[in-house]
Amino acid sequence: MADQVYIFDTTLRDGEQVPGCQLNTEEKVIIAKALEQLGVDVIEAGFPISSPGDYNSVIAISKAVSNPIITALSRAVEKDIDRAAEALQFAKRGRIHTGIGTSDQHIYTKLRSDRDKVLERAVAAVKYAKKYVEDVEFYAEDAGRTDQEYLARVMEAVIKAGATVLNIPDTTGFCLPDMYGEKIKYLKENVTGIDKAILSTHCHNDLGLAVANSISAARHGARQIECTINGIGERAGNTSLEEVVMIMKKHPEINLTTNINTRQIYPTSQLVSKLMNMPVQANKAVVGKNAFSHSSGIHQDGVIKNRENYEIIDPVEVGVDKSSIILTARSGRAALNYNLKNLGIDLSKEELDTAYDKFLDLADELKIVKDDDLRKLAEELSSKSV
Structure with a gap:
């Protein structure tokens, strides 16, 4: 005991x-x-x-x-x-x-x-x-x-x-x-x-x-x-x-x-x-905003497949809703597709390839690509395909 x-x-x-x-x-x-x-x-x-x-x-x-x-x-x-x-x-x-x-x-x-x-x-x-x-x-x-x-x-x-x-x-x-x-x-x-x-x-x-x-x-x-x-x-x-x-x-x-x-x-x-009135540093262990955030493509792919590949603490254990997949120029197709699906947007492989090229340009410009940016990107691709 x-x-x-x-x-x-x-x-x-x-x-x-x-x-x-x-x-x-x-x-x-x-x-x-x-x-x-x-x-x-x-x-x-x-x-x-x-x-x-x-x-x-x-x-x-x-x-x-x-x-x-x-x-x-x-x-x-x-x-x-x-x-x-x-x-x-x-x-x-x-x-x-x-x-x-x-x-x-x-x-x-x-x-x-x-x-x-x-x-x-x-x-x-x-x-x-x-x-x-x-x-x-x-x-x-x-x-x-x-x-x-x-x-x-x-x-x-x-x-x-x-x-x-x-x-x-x-x-x-x-x-x-x-x-x-x-x-x-x-x-x-x-x-x-x-x-x-x-x-x-x-x-x-x-x-x-x-x-x-x-x-x-x-x-x-x-x-x-x-x-x-x-x-x-x-x-x-x-x-x-x-x-x-x-x-x-x-x-x-x-x-x-x-x-x-x-x-x-x-x-x-x-x-x-x-x-x-004392902010918690972003990389603070356990409670920092980056403690359960992933922006590297290799890490994101691993976490999407199995959270324990890169997280030894389940965020729910400490009162955090879920891990975050942060989209940056370091992100890969798996992360992009994951976040799109979370928004209810399903793309074929060919559509994802096209979206990914556009996404990288956007990521270089914005540093971090947020949900609203993804929706606009999907709408642009959809309008061009019509």
Whole structure:
């Protein structure tokens, strides 16, 4: 039986940190309801101490959804934790997500502290949050660049303090997949009490490795992946929810599964893109407009004969109606005939040959030949044959 990986969606917190893509409370509630329909296990609703808007949004989301755990972010500061707990008062299942930087880079240059003091602050924050909620997640910011032995010491200490989830962020997107997977493996093997907590990933995409790192970590024992719709987020973005989910679905041999209703992936992607006014890049895996589009004649012929020749995902699986055969100067007769038949136009072989020559001239001129162009082309051929 496959192991479940919990999907922790941070679109409304880390994802919303993209400049110019901020949402109001009403919009956040709309997205939160969509995430619930999608089947995410955890929604990180905001950072309540950061602004009145974030505080009110966490309250509103807590009231609006029932199934997912609602998480509020805080620093390892008592006033942050107080504010997070207050914002979560209406959550059916609330979680406080608190933490502190653990890399030497953060300890010495950002926090201006030392390892022992940071360890003390981590433990104190978890104990303080535990007064409010049973479910406390601890994040070790910049864990990707944190010394393994020290990271293990911190994790062991916060477990003893009551942490239920351990977030191991690759905050700067620095790690390679084998490095990050090995970090998770090291913690599994060297932290006393690790079986009492869920190991979580939170990967950034600065080197384009967020998804690969998250999957590597899951294969080494992490059982929660923190991600966003469309991979949005700070700088180059976060782990893409749609990508990690479909990787696990398409690779049953890795023995990992999720609660995600994959048919809701594309509609949710479009909703987030629209409300955040952030277009999805055309070649984005799974949800980009070109993900199921084919314009090369060789590919088009193969897809028309059998979709699986060039598609490992059935578009219906992720909520897309069907594949698209895009007619360009690279298209062949099979693609032209396929699109004509979809318009109810049947041509003989000789007629198709004539139409194809005309089509190539048209394609060179228009770049992409659309349905209306095809209809006009067919009408011209029909009038000449009369």
